[in-house]
Amino acid sequence: MATSHDYAPLYRSSVGFDRVFNLLENAQRARSISDWPPYDIVKTGDDTYRISIAVAGFTQDELDITFQSNLLTVTGKKQEVAAESYLHRGIAGRPFEHRFELADHVRVTGADLSNGLLSIDLVREIPEALKPRKISIESAPGLMSAAPAQIEAHKAA
Numbered sequence: 001m002a003t004s005h006d007y008a009p010l011y012r013s014s015v016g017f018d019r020v021f022n023l024l025e026n027a028q029r030a031r032s033i034s035d036w037p038p039y040d041i042v043k044t045g046d047d048t049y050r051i052s053i054a055v056a057g058f059t060q061d062e063l064d065i066t067f068q069s070n071l072l073t074v075t076g077k078k079q080e081v082a083a084e085s086y087l088h089r090g091i092a093g094r095p096f097e098h099r100f101e102l103a104d105h106v107r108v109t110g111a112d113l114s115n116g117l118l119s120i121d122l123v124r125e126i127p128e129a130l131k132p133r134k135i136s137i138e139s140a141p142g143l144m145s146a147a148p149a150q151i152e153a154h155k156a157a
Helices: 008-012 018-029 141-156
Strands: 039-043 048-054 063-068 071-076 096-101 106-114 117-124
Touching: 048 071, 063 106, 071 117
Parallel strands: none
Antiparallel strands: 039 048, 048 117, 063 071, 071 096, 106 117
16 A cells, blocks of 8 residues: 655745655655665765665676666666576566665765675765855954944935
8 A cells, every 4th residue: 555645735834845845756766566686875984875785696797877867777677598408496587676866965986796786886975065064254444433434424414
């Protein structure tokens, strides 16, 4: 049973969060039935992350990683194998696709396939222009003394 959430009250009381609400709605709608193959998302540092996907039986040539417009897509498709007579086939080789929405300024730094795990390293790099900066508060002593002088000049006229 799928639960649907109404974000209308949040739209009425916030400004500029349209992208966040769209992400939430898309995540609800696009939630895949199957989470195969299983994966982990780990925060490895303040601004670094790793996605590990269990891809046992897949080779490097059968996996594809693409990144476009904050969307990381990992697909796997096994090449056709000559017909063998399996007595039991427990290692799944069906095609898959995982999509991960990445935040702004998150980029892929590398990928590694080792021991049946595909690891994708990510880093968040916030540009200097968007980092918080200290704003100094200045007082203008010249303005405070100029205002009363103008008022007195008007009284004299």
